[in-house]
Amino acid sequence: MRQLFANWKMYLNHEESVELAKYVASSIDGKEGVKITVFPSTLSFTAVHDVCHETDISLGGQNVAWVPKGAYTGAVSAALMSDAGAEYVLVGHSERRYIFGEDSEAVRKKLEAVLDAGLTAILCVGETKEDREADKANYRIQKQLMALEGLDIPEGKLLLAYEPVWAIAGHGDVEPCTVKDVAEMHAMIKETLTQYTAVSVPLLFGGSVNAENALAYHSLEDVDGLLVGSASSTKEGLTALIDVLAA
Ligand code: PGA
Numbered sequence: 001m002r003q004l005f006a007n008w009k010m011y012l013n014h015e016e017s018v019e020l021a022k023y024v025a026s027s028i029d030g031k032e033g034v035k036i037t038v039f040p041s042t043l044s045f046t047a048v049h050d051v052c053h054e055t056d057i058s059l060g061g062q063n064v065a066w067v068p069k070g071a072y073t074g075a076v077s078a079a080l081m082s083d084a085g086a087e088y089v090l091v092g093h094s095e096r097r098y099i100f101g102e103d104s105e106a107v108r109k110k111l112e113a114v115l116d117a118g119l120t121a122i123l124c125v126g127e128t129k130e131d132r133e134a135d136k137a138n139y140r141i142q143k144q145l146m147a148l149e150g151l152d153i154p155e156g157k158l159l160l161a162y163e164p165v166w167a168i169a170g171h172g173d174v175e176p177c178t179v180k181d182v183a184e185m186h187a188m189i190k191e192t193l194t195q196y197t198a199v200s201v202p203l204l205f206g207g208s209v210n211a212e213n214a215l216a217y218h219s220l221e222d223v224d225g226l227l228v229g230s231a232s233s234t235k236e237g238l239t240a241l242i243d244v245l246a247a
Contacts, residue, residue: 002218002245003225005204006232007039007062007090017044021051023235028056031246037088042076049085060088063096066109078117089114092144093124094165108147115157122159123147129166138188148196155199161227162189167207169230176208179216186222211240218245
């Protein structure tokens with residue numbers, strides 16, 4: 001079964017989110033080769049959940065706070081996400097790290113909060129263009145993976161998404177990652193993960209994935225699913241992705 005994780009980021013307003021959810025829900029009938037998880041905006045989460053809860057579509061949160069409850073203005077906890085019907089939460093997405101300044105301590109605390117709430121964490125890692133040019137891609141990923149040190153990870157509760165920052169759409173010049181680079185990075189990540197856990201950790205790839213390149217990435221031995229932003233946030237892009245992955 002191929003896996004598609006559709007991160008809608010802040011691309012859609014409420015009406016568009018509900019409409020896209022209804023569209024996906026009605027178009028997955030008979031598409032048994034692909035499992036879809038959508039990450040709507042927090043404001044539209046409940047409405048999208050209402051549309052999806054009797055389908056095979058799962059839901060995830062784009063971000064959570066690391067505390068469960070209390071005087072935390074503007075925050076949404078993993079417990080609240082779980083109450084609303086989330087199964088997954090993205091942790092350490094590069095937009096959180098590099099735009100909103102989340103450091104490795106925040107990433108670790110969020111991982112703990114997500115697991116404590118019984119949800120599945122998708123830890124996102126990825127090097128910047130500068131890292132890559134300075135030959136520090138492996139170093140950066142290995143450093144980000146240190147967030148897992150000593151973490152008690154139940155089986156099935158952690159996924160890892162490799163998303164090179166320079167390949168993510170929406171922030172100026174982007175360059176899709178070659179299939180060869182993805183294969184090499186995933187092999188390195190898989191090997192590094194054995195230092196931290198004996199549980200199996202499915203590996204996702206993300207960064208300018210679309211219907212044209214999705215199969216080439218997903219066919220790699222160490223790619224268990226795709227995390228897609230911009231191409232998953234339009235009807236045309238998402239339908240095309242579902243069609244190629246379900247085929
Ligand atoms: P993109 O984003 O598919 O728009 O490049 C991927 C991601 O950031 O998850």
